[in-house]
Amino acid sequence: MNVGIYIYENAEVLDFSGPFEVFSTANRLASAEEQFDVFLVAEHSTPVAARGGFSVNPHYDFSSHPKIDVLIVVGGVHTGELAKPEVIDWVAATSEKADMVASVCTGAFILAKAGLLSGLKVTTHWEDIPDLARAHPDLTVMESVRWVDEGKLITSGGISAGIDMSLHLVSRLAGSELANKTARQMEFAWRKNS
Numbered sequence: 001m002n003v004g005i006y007i008y009e010n011a012e013v014l015d016f017s018g019p020f021e022v023f024s025t026a027n028r029l030a031s032a033e034e035q036f037d038v039f040l041v042a043e044h045s046t047p048v049a050a051r052g053g054f055s056v057n058p059h060y061d062f063s064s065h066p067k068i069d070v071l072i073v074v075g076g077v078h079t080g081e082l083a084k085p086e087v088i089d090w091v092a093a094t095s096e097k098a099d100m101v102a103s104v105c106t107g108a109f110i111l112a113k114a115g116l117l118s119g120l121k122v123t124t125h126w127e128d129i130p131d132l133a134r135a136h137p138d139l140t141v142m143e144s145v146r147w148v149d150e151g152k153l154i155t156s157g158g159i160s161a162g163i164d165m166s167l168h169l170v171s172r173l174a175g176s177e178l179a180n181k182t183a184r185q186m187e188f189a190w191r192k193n194s
Helices: 013-029 085-097 107-113 126-135 161-174 176-185
Strands: 002-006 037-042 070-073 100-103 147-150 153-156
Touching: 002 013, 013 037, 013 161, 013 176, 070 085, 070 107, 070 161, 085 107, 100 107, 100 161, 107 126, 107 153, 147 161, 153 161, 161 176
Parallel strands: 002 037, 002 070, 070 100, 100 153
Antiparallel strands: 147 153
């Protein structure tokens, strides 16, 4: 199963490195049938400067990536991405073919701009909840939850909540036993929604 994580300039580092670590750790513990191919995708193949100047080399760009079964769109300083029709079109087209689509933090704004969240319950970073609700009044924006699962579309709260959501994705895709083993291997206290 191919897990593509979309990154961009000033993306929040833990928004993409946390989910990447979850899926790569799950691979170390999984059977051959449960393996994930997790990779980073950017608009272009050049290095991306994430938050704090953290330089990241994407594995693929928009024109070179393999089929994406699970798309994860991360947050950070996302406003520039909202103004790029090529990014919004790529997210919409890739999401149409994917089995699952998720966002971490303010990545929800990108999914909403791509028209993927209309009428759904969603969440984002606590600080951005009022802005998301104001910008997209057709969404039911949830507070005080780590993630919201609406079937194909899953959104998470900010930064570290992306790890919780990614463990939830592993649970959905490969079972709760693997998700629990992954959290233990990472020495991570998995905060599940109550």
